[in-house]
Amino acid sequence: MSRFVTLTGLALRELWISFRLLGVVGALLLAGMPAALLPHVLTPDLAGAPPDPLTWLAAALGAALALASGLAAATMATERRRGTAGWMAVRGVGRPTIVLAWFAAFAVLLVVGLVPTALLAWLALGVAVLPAGPLPLAASIAAAGCAGLAGIAVGLLSGSILAPWAAAAATAFPVGAVLVSTALGFSGWSTLPASGIGVLATLDTAARPLADAVRGAGAALATAAVALLLAVMGFDRAEL
Amino acid sequence: MTSSTPDALWSSPAVRALRPAAVEVRGVRTRRGDLRGIDLSVPVGARLLLVSQPEDVATTLVRILAGVARPAGGTLSIAGLRWREAADGWGRRVGYVGPATGVYPWLSPREALSLAARLAGLERGDAEERVEDALDRMGVGRDATRPIGRGGPPVAQKVALAAALITDPEVLLADEPLRSVDPAERRRLLTLPGRRRTLVLASRYPASEEGLVNQVALIRDGRLAAHAAVDELAARDLPFNARGIEALADMRVGRAPALGAPSAPVATHADLRPR
Numbered sequence: 001m002s003r004f005v006t007l008t009g010l011a012l013r014e015l016w017i018s019f020r021l022l023g024v025v026g027a028l029l030l031a032g033m034p035a036a037l038l039p040h041v042l043t044p045d046l047a048g049a050p051p052d053p054l055t056w057l058a059a060a061l062g063a064a065l066a067l068a069s070g071l072a073a074a075t076m077a078t079e080r081r082r083g084t085a086g087w088m089a090v091r092g093v094g095r096p097t098i099v100l101a102w103f104a105a106f107a108v109l110l111v112v113g114l115v116p117t118a119l120l121a122w123l124a125l126g127v128a129v130l131p132a133g134p135l136p137l138a139a140s141i142a143a144a145g146c147a148g149l150a151g152i153a154v155g156l157l158s159g160s161i162l163a164p165w166a167a168a169a170a171t172a173f174p175v176g177a178v179l180v181s182t183a184l185g186f187s188g189w190s191t192l193p194a195s196g197i198g199v200l201a202t203l204d205t206a207a208r209p210l211a212d213a214v215r216g217a218g219a220a221l222a223t224a225a226v227a228l229l230l231a232v233m234g235f236d237r238a239e240l
Numbered sequence: 241m242t243s244s245t246p247d248a249l250w251s252s253p254a255v256r257a258l259r260p261a262a263v264e265v266r267g268v269r270t271r272r273g274d275l276r277g278i279d280l281s282v283p284v285g286a287r288l289l290l291v292s293q294p295e296d297v298a299t300t301l302v303r304i305l306a307g308v309a310r311p312a313g314g315t316l317s318i319a320g321l322r323w324r325e326a327a328d329g330w331g332r333r334v335g336y337v338g339p340a341t342g343v344y345p346w347l348s349p350r351e352a353l354s355l356a357a358r359l360a361g362l363e364r365g366d367a368e369e370r371v372e373d374a375l376d377r378m379g380v381g382r383d384a385t386r387p388i389g390r391g392g393p394p395v396a397q398k399v400a401l402a403a404a405l406i407t408d409p410e411v412l413l414a415d416e417p418l419r420s421v422d423p424a425e426r427r428r429l430l431t432l433p434g435r436r437r438t439l440v441l442a443s444r445y446p447a448s449e450e451g452l453v454n455q456v457a458l459i460r461d462g463r464l465a466a467h468a469a470v471d472e473l474a475a476r477d478l479p480f481n482a483r484g485i486e487a488l489a490d491m492r493v494g495r496a497p498a499l500g501a502p503s504a505p506v507a508t509h510a511d512l513r514p515r
Contacts, residue, residue, distance in 0.1 A: 003359060010344070010355070017346045086308040087342030087403075091359035092331015240308040 003093055007101035012108060020075065021109055024068045028113030031060035032120035053129060055183060057121055060200035062142050062179030062194075064113075065124045069151030070172025071157075072106050076159025076235075077167040086240035099156055103228060106152045114145045129204055139213035142202055143196025144222035148194050151175040151226035160234035192216070193223040260284065260320065262411050262438035263305065268314030269462070274300055282455070284410075287392030287439040287448050289470075290461035291485055298442035301459065302415045305440065306336035314476040315410040321437075331360045335404030341396040345389025349380045349399045352388060356403035367406075374402040377432055379425070393420035401429060413443045420468065427452065437513075447481040458489045465489035 015021040034056035079085040080103070088098050118141040122134050130137055154173040162170060182194040183201045192198075195216035203209050248353040263282035269275050274297045282288050292298035303309040305318060316322070343352050353374055357367035377379045378398040381392045381447035388399055397418045404412060412433050418426040430452050433439060443449050446456070457467040470480065476491065478484035 006355070013346075014344060020241060083338065083340035083342030083343060085342075086306075086340075087400075088359065090306050090331065090334070090336040090404075091306055091356055092361070093359055108428075237310060239303075239310065 003102055004097050004104070007088065007093065008108075009045055009098060010103045011102050011105035012078055015075075015105060021112075024071060024106075024109045025113040027064040027067050028110070029115050029120070031064040032057065032117040034060050034125070052201075053125055053176040054203050055201045058144070058183035058197050059180050061117070061141070061200065062183050062197050063176055065110075065144065065148035065151055066172045066176030066179055068106065068110065068148060069175045070168040072102070072152040073159040073162070073167035073171040074157035074164045076102060076156050076231075077162060077164040078159075079234075080109070080160070080240055081164065083240070085235075089240050095236050099160070099228070099232050099235050103149075103153060103156060103231075107149060110145050110148050110152075113149075114141055117141065123154070132209065136203055136206075136209035136213065137200075139210050139217075140188075140196060140200040143213040143217040143220065144200050145196070146217040146224070147179060147194045147196045150220045150224040150227060153224040153231060157227050157231035157234055160231050160238050193220040196220060236237065250478050261317075261321060262286065263440060264315075264317045265301070265305070268301070268304065268311045268316060270300060270304075270309075271312045272300075274462055275304075275311070275459070278459060278462065278464050280464055280467065282438060282440060284438055285436055286455050287453040288441065288455040288457055289446055289453040290440060290442045290457050290459070291444075291446050291482060292442075293461075293486075295444045297459050299415050299461070302336075302413050302437075302440060302442045303338070306334070306338070308336070332407045333410045334413065335407065335411070335419045336413045336470050337397075337400045337404040337407035337415070339419065341393075341400035343388055343396055343403065343442045345396070345398055347382075348380075348385045348387060349373060349375060349391075349395065349402075350384045352399050353402055353406055356406050357388075360407045362407065370408075371408050374406055378402045378429065394418075397421060398429065401432075405433060409437070411438045411440065413440050416444065417441075423448065446485060450480045456485050456488075458485050459487060460486075466492050 012021070015024075026219075034053065076099075079098075085098055089095060095240070118138055121141070122137055124128075151171070154175060157168045158167040158170045161167075178194050181199050182192070193216075196213060199206060199209055199212045199216055206212060257266060261281045262284040263280065265278055265280040267277045267279065269277050278301065280301075290298040290301065292301075300309060302312050305316060313405070321333060347355065350371060354367060355373040357370060362370065375384050378401065379400075380391070380395055380398050383395050388396050397420055401414075401417055404414075414430070418429055421429065430441075439453070441449060454470050455468065456470060456473065458465045466485065468488055473480055473484050473488060476488065478487050
């Protein structure tokens, strides 16, 4: 356990020093900006249709989470390639511990980025758009964060077997496509891993947003667990 | 040195006979086919120079022994542990230093060594003592608190070696270590592990390792082509370099040696015990 904590701290420090921490947190904060700004700067004439701030927020959040997933993939692949993961492994640290520590570090990043994003969105939208109060918004953003965790686990999986750029592309584009398309056209199936994003996009019209968000979060966490297990297996077979 | 010193005792024939192999490799092969069922036994306390044709195959074997690469088949044991059987024991009993240092460049040498000690499970007090000792011995005390990246490759490579030795491992696996350090300093640092620790050193420049090792092994065509005491090269008037080791391997298989050296009796396995 102490090794896991040590490695997680080390991973966070590496993310901070390499500006990746700022990149992910900044992208998540920027994702909150459309909700705050677009309704005021875009008119129906400019945008073609009245912009829906919740859809914009969900789509931007999906893109930011895809970026985080791509960064996780590139990070894992780089750790393998430059020998830092090998340096840990020859110290007697189990390979699963290395993967889980990186997952935990990225999870911390998501929390650090999503809390102010949720606050920003609530301050910008308020009860005018969300009459049910802040709880459904917080729950749906948390569910979106869980979808992001699943994306990061997929990133760690591809980073365990591919080269950095290939891993980043193979993760960010599919994850981004799934999350953004869910934001733009949510089917209402809350048992899909990306449905947290869809619940967020339709928060103002949803009948049971809280229950849908919890179901979406559960599906996303289950997906993250499977992807993480595959990532551990892939990393265990990888050359470090 | 008198016969009562630990080194002399450790190297005495009676003790040597009781010691098991420090590294035991049986039938190890890789998917790429650069190792095709290699068998190698390195006695405790031996200092083995491993060379290969092509040159990177020795690196592959050392990386497999260190646990950072996987074999496609075969069995391995180091310091009494089966390959990657017990991660804790492996980290304490086996040290590895490769050409890529693997140390985060933003860590200071002191931080990197403390981290290595902590990950290896050393007690705090013991770890601090060892870190200070390692910094002194490696000659990086002046750079102890500056980021390793600012000191350049020599500092990074010294820290990597110090980290590999921080647990006082029984076996040190070294793959082209300290190539950015000046030769005299490199030689001094590579003798730091002491005479009792088993050393497996993969090198593309065998001539530069003269005096550091007491055994040589050549991997050719994915198999062990020769494994002999260094003295055997001299006994056969072969130079201590890649050509000399290849000529020794040629003699072993009855092929005409490239250097035309006179033939001499081949060393038995007992001759490979460390002196």
